[in-house]
Amino acid sequence: MNAVFKRELKSCFNSMTGYIFIAFIIFIVSMFFSLYNLYAGSSLIRNSLNGVSFALFIIIPILTMRVMAEERKQKTDQLLYTSPVKITDIVLGKYLALEVTFLIPVILFCFYPFIMKIYGKTEESMAMDFVALFGFFLLGSLYLAIGLFLSSITESQVIAAVLTFGILMITYFIGGLLSLVPGSAIASLIGFVIVVIVVAFILYAMTKHIVVSVSVGAVGEIALLIAFFANKTMFEGLFAKVFSVLDCSAKLDNFFYGIFDFTNVAYYVSGCVLFIFLTVQAVQKRRYS
Amino acid sequence: MIEVNNLTKKYGDHTAVDHISFHVKKGKIYGFLGPNGAGKTTTMNMITGYIGATEGDVKVNGHDIFEEPELAKKSIGYLPELPPLYMEMTPEEYLKFAAELKGVEKQKIKSMVEDVMQMTGVSDMRRRLIKNLSKGYRQRVGLAQALLGYPEILILDEPTVGLDPKQIIEMRQLIKNLKENHTIILSSHILTEISEVCDEVIIITDGKLVASDSLANLSRLSELKNNQINLTVRGNEKVILECVRRVNGVKSVKASVSRNDSGAVDIIVERKADMDIRESLFYALANAKCPILSMRADKKSLEDIFLDMTKMPDTSNGEAVLENPKDKLQVKEG
Structure with a gap:
C-alpha cells in the first residue's frame, strides 16, 4: 500500500495534474475569500466555501480520471496485480494519494480563519469555520472516491472524466430537481415503478440473464404495489425522501452552520467506503470476466 | 514448482485456453510455443495471477494462485509482453517502487536494485526517463523488474520481441545466465530462440496443449519420421x-x-x-x-515440428505430416 501510495502521489506532481488541481481550488476559494470575507466583511468562511463546492465537481474528475484508467490502458496494472499485494491495498494506496493531494489546499484554507482573526473574529466563529472546512474536506473525499470508482470501470480517461463530472453534477443538482417532484403518494409510486424498471434493465445489460432480470423487476413491482395499497400515506413524499440520499452537497449545510453532526460524518465516510469497495470489486470483476 | 491443472479461460463463447495441464520442474528453461492467438499470453497471465481462470487451478510451490495469491506471487517474477513501465519515472525510481511493491525489505532495496540493474545492463540509463529509453532498454528494465526479490520462477512473455539482433543475442545470453538460479518459462514464436535457449518445450495451439516434452525428444521423434x-x-x-x-x-x-x-x-x-x-x-x-x-538428409528443425504440431487437422492440405502426434508423444492432456 505504501509503495502504491508514494508512487501515485509522485506521479500526481510529476505531471501538471496535481499542480493544476491545487492551484485551481486555491484560486477559487481565495477569490471568494477575498470577495466575501475580506472586502464584504463576512466573518464566516462558509460563505466562501459555499460558492466553491461547485468548483469541486469540475476539478475532481481531472484529478481522478487517470488513477485507475491509465494503469489499465498502459498495462502497468500487470505489475500491480501480479505483485504479492492485495487489490484492496492497491486501491487504498491510490485513494490515500488522492486524499493527500486534496488535503494540501484544505490545510492551506485552515489558515484563512486566522487571517480573519486579525480583523477581530470571535473564538466561536473560528470553531464554526473549522467545522465547515472539515465538512468541505469530507465532501471532497466522497467525490474523490466516486471518481476513483468511475476511473476503474473504463480504460479511457476521457470517459472516466465525463462520467465523473456527470454523476457529481447530478448529485449537486439533485436537491433542486427533487423539490420539483410532486409529493403525492401516487407520484412517488410511479417514480419507484420507473426506477425498478430501470434497475431491471441495467441488471439485464450487465448479466445478460433475462430470467433473473425479469423476475427481479416483477418482484420489485409487486412488492411496491402491495406496500402502496397497504399503506398509502407512507408513500407521500417518499420518492424525494429516498433519493435525497444522493444529494451529497446538502449534507454540507449542517457543517456550514457549525453543527458537527455525526450522522453526516457517517454518511460521507460510509459513502467513501462504499465506493472504494466498489472499485475493488470492479477490478476483481474485470480479472474474472 | 508449478503445477497447472485443467486450466481453462473462456471469454463468452470463445475458449481462449482449453483444459491445459503441465508441470514445471526446478532449474529448467521451458519454451512456450504456439502460433499467434494460441493462448500463450492468456495462460501466462493466469499463472501469474493477473487474470482469473474459468476453470482449473495453478499451484506455485504448493500455493494456489487463486486461493493464496500473495504467497504464490512471491515466488514469481513476470515480464509481460509489454513491459509494465511508468513512462514518467526513471529506471532507478521504477525499480525501487517495484521492489517495495514486492515486499523487499527496506534496507535491501538499494543493493538489490543496484544488482539487477547491473545484471540487465541498465545502470547507465538509471537517471533517464523511461519514456526516453529505446525499446531494448525498456525491455531490460522490465526484466530487471521481474528479477527483483530474486523469485525462483521467472515468466517471460516474448522477451526478445522488438529488439535488434545484437540485443536479442544479449538477451538470450542473459536468460541463459539466469538459468542457474531460476526456473524460467519463456514464450516466443521465434523458434531458433526456443531451440537455442530452452530445455523443454510446451506447444499449444488453439488453446489446447499439443506437446510437452524435452526438445531432444521432440526432435528425435520427428527425425525418425523424416x-x-x-x-x-x-x-x-x-x-x-x-x-x-x-x-x-x-x-x-x-x-x-x-x-x-x-x-x-x-x-x-x-x-x-x-x-x-x-x-x-x-x-x-x-x-x-x-x-x-x-x-x-534434412533433419527436421523445430520449425517443422512446430508446423506439424500446430497444423489444424481440418486444413485443406489433408493429412497432417505427423499422423497423430498424440500417439507418439507423451502428451499430457486434460
Whole structure:
C-alpha cells in the first residue's frame, strides 16, 4: 500500500495534474475569500466555501480520471496485480494519494480563519469555520472516491472524466430537481415503478440473464404495489425522501452552520467506503470476466 | 514448482485456453510455443495471477494462485509482453517502487536494485526517463523488474520481441545466465530462440496443449519420421530415376519440380524406415556414371515440428505430416 501510495502521489506532481488541481481550488476559494470575507466583511468562511463546492465537481474528475484508467490502458496494472499485494491495498494506496493531494489546499484554507482573526473574529466563529472546512474536506473525499470508482470501470480517461463530472453534477443538482417532484403518494409510486424498471434493465445489460432480470423487476413491482395499497400515506413524499440520499452537497449545510453532526460524518465516510469497495470489486470483476 | 491443472479461460463463447495441464520442474528453461492467438499470453497471465481462470487451478510451490495469491506471487517474477513501465519515472525510481511493491525489505532495496540493474545492463540509463529509453532498454528494465526479490520462477512473455539482433543475442545470453538460479518459462514464436535457449518445450495451439516434452525428444521423434533425401545429380533424368529405384531400401523416387540448368537433376528419394541408404545411393549412381553433386538428409528443425504440431487437422492440405502426434508423444492432456 505504501509503495502504491508514494508512487501515485509522485506521479500526481510529476505531471501538471496535481499542480493544476491545487492551484485551481486555491484560486477559487481565495477569490471568494477575498470577495466575501475580506472586502464584504463576512466573518464566516462558509460563505466562501459555499460558492466553491461547485468548483469541486469540475476539478475532481481531472484529478481522478487517470488513477485507475491509465494503469489499465498502459498495462502497468500487470505489475500491480501480479505483485504479492492485495487489490484492496492497491486501491487504498491510490485513494490515500488522492486524499493527500486534496488535503494540501484544505490545510492551506485552515489558515484563512486566522487571517480573519486579525480583523477581530470571535473564538466561536473560528470553531464554526473549522467545522465547515472539515465538512468541505469530507465532501471532497466522497467525490474523490466516486471518481476513483468511475476511473476503474473504463480504460479511457476521457470517459472516466465525463462520467465523473456527470454523476457529481447530478448529485449537486439533485436537491433542486427533487423539490420539483410532486409529493403525492401516487407520484412517488410511479417514480419507484420507473426506477425498478430501470434497475431491471441495467441488471439485464450487465448479466445478460433475462430470467433473473425479469423476475427481479416483477418482484420489485409487486412488492411496491402491495406496500402502496397497504399503506398509502407512507408513500407521500417518499420518492424525494429516498433519493435525497444522493444529494451529497446538502449534507454540507449542517457543517456550514457549525453543527458537527455525526450522522453526516457517517454518511460521507460510509459513502467513501462504499465506493472504494466498489472499485475493488470492479477490478476483481474485470480479472474474472 | 508449478503445477497447472485443467486450466481453462473462456471469454463468452470463445475458449481462449482449453483444459491445459503441465508441470514445471526446478532449474529448467521451458519454451512456450504456439502460433499467434494460441493462448500463450492468456495462460501466462493466469499463472501469474493477473487474470482469473474459468476453470482449473495453478499451484506455485504448493500455493494456489487463486486461493493464496500473495504467497504464490512471491515466488514469481513476470515480464509481460509489454513491459509494465511508468513512462514518467526513471529506471532507478521504477525499480525501487517495484521492489517495495514486492515486499523487499527496506534496507535491501538499494543493493538489490543496484544488482539487477547491473545484471540487465541498465545502470547507465538509471537517471533517464523511461519514456526516453529505446525499446531494448525498456525491455531490460522490465526484466530487471521481474528479477527483483530474486523469485525462483521467472515468466517471460516474448522477451526478445522488438529488439535488434545484437540485443536479442544479449538477451538470450542473459536468460541463459539466469538459468542457474531460476526456473524460467519463456514464450516466443521465434523458434531458433526456443531451440537455442530452452530445455523443454510446451506447444499449444488453439488453446489446447499439443506437446510437452524435452526438445531432444521432440526432435528425435520427428527425425525418425523424416525419410527424405534430397539429391542433385548430373545426368539423364530417366537413367538416374531408374538407377535409384533399383537401390535396396528406396521406397519411392521423384524428380523435383524445379530443374537445374546445368544438366543436373534434383530428385527426392524416400527411404524405407530405419535404413541408411546414402552409401548405396552413392555407389549405384557412381556406377551409372551419374555424379552426385549434393546430397542432403534434412533433419527436421523445430520449425517443422512446430508446423506439424500446430497444423489444424481440418486444413485443406489433408493429412497432417505427423499422423497423430498424440500417439507418439507423451502428451499430457486434460
